Amino acid sequence: MQSASTDIAERAIGIIDQLKGKEGPLLPILHELQAEFGYVPRETLPIIAGALNISRAEVHGVFTFYHDYRDHPTGRHVLKLCRAESCQSMGGDALADRARELLGIDWHGTTPDGAVTLEPVYCLGLCACSPSAMLDGEVIGRLDAERLEEIMTEVRL
Structure with missing residues (x-):
């Protein structure tokens, strides 16, 4: 074998x-x-x-x-939260804290069930739509706490 x-x-x-x-x-x-x-x-x-x-x-x-290369497997979903200045100034820090709390992991971590990997990203180019995120390659602008909670529910199924 x-x-x-x-x-x-x-x-x-x-x-x-x-x-x-x-x-x-x-x-x-x-x-x-x-x-x-x-x-x-x-x-x-x-x-x-x-x-x-x-x-x-x-x-x-x-x-x-290059930050996009990984040296370990990710979860079934990858949630990237923008950490650039524009997103931070529009509430990105609070959203990042909430995401880490909801998932029970820190940056670059994967939930124990293998559902989600959380990664910081430094600018998605959506500064006019701050704060922003990317879920499995799809960008999300104007992220707020309600939408973040919806995303967390979706990815944990």
Whole structure:
């Protein structure tokens, strides 16, 4: 029987081999690994470095620089709350506190039932509709406490 680590490595090699010939292949490879696994498994970073003939430090630096890459699986839903100044000035801090309270988790945490991962994001580009959030890739403007509670009910089902 094949181990999970071997399966991950084999699937990652397939993705890397497909994309390593592109110009500037590192970001597309990281993107595809995250699409495949829901996160970028740490054990794939040295494989990427070897295939692209770059240092592990360079791969790690790019991986950790971009906030959208994850090193662990997320919940079934990902709720991102904007933490930028516009959203903060329009009540975003109180909404963030309430979301963490309702979910019982802190930033980057996932609820014990695996339903929701809560992440901060620094600007969704909806400053005119502050405070804003993103749920599973769909933006939500003019978020208020009532809508936040509705979202929490939806994602916990």
